[in-house]
């Protein structure tokens with residue numbers, strides 16, 4: 001599940017680090033302002049950088065979500081405890097990263113932060129890519145890391161259904177006795193992009209409708 005913290009995104013202030021300890025992307029890209037639309041209907045692939053990052057992570061290297069103890073207090077406890085250390089260099093050694101590079105990456109990230117009126121408005125300037133919100137310094141030990149792996153939440157492709165969740169042919173005709181619920185029909189609701197929590201909601205809501213319709217069909 002997506003980690004959410006009290007009153008907002010859980011991982012405020014973090015940045016991904018790749019195996020070479022360099023920052024690759026900030027928090028908030030998923031559902032945040034800096035997230036590009038994944039794919040436009042009838043249009044081209046707009047997810048180039050994100051997709052390339054995913055491919056690299058999938059095939060070659062893990063990424064690490066980094067935070068300090070102050071940030072960690074703001075998010076709900078994760079299912080698996082993070083890797084923790086008393087300093088950035090010690091954390092790097094635990095992650096099998098180059099300590100000097102990770103220290104430099106964290107230093108650069110911290111120096112690039114421009115605080116806003118609220119933590120939500122804090123951003124970085126001069127990084128590539130910059131973090132557009134929730135930029136918090138990693139400064140208060142112990143420091144923590146969570147290994148990250150890419151996952152597919154949905155493909156934005158699926159079958160067409162009507163209000164009763166009956167699967168429709170390309171001609172718009174319901175196929176008798178065939179119903180769909182969940183991600184396989186989610187594009188009927190979401191259209192494009194992704195709404196956090198929406199996938200489970202769609203599964204629950206339309207699963208109930210599909211179950212009721214299938215039962216009625218069987219009993220008819």
Ligand SMILES: Cc1cc2nc3c(=O)[nH]c(=O)nc-3n(C[C@H](O)[C@H](O)[C@H](O)COP(=O)(O)OP(=O)(O)OC[C@H]3O[C@@H](n4cnc5c(N)ncnc54)[C@H](O)[C@@H]3O)c2cc1C
Pocket residue numbers: 001002151152153154181182183184196197198199200201203
């Ligand atoms: C890392 C991750 C985080 C996510 N976080 C969130 C979140 O925070 N909020 C949210 O709303 N959604 C989230 N999602 C998405 C959400 O988990 C899915 O959209 C949801 O589980 C889809 O439910 P589903 O029943 O449609 O499909 P699935 O859960 O994929 O169920 C399909 C089932 O069909 C079975 N199956 C497949 N083929 C066959 C076959 N031929 N015969 C029999 N059985 C078959 C599969 O084994 C599976 O059990 C997340 C997904 C991922 C991967």
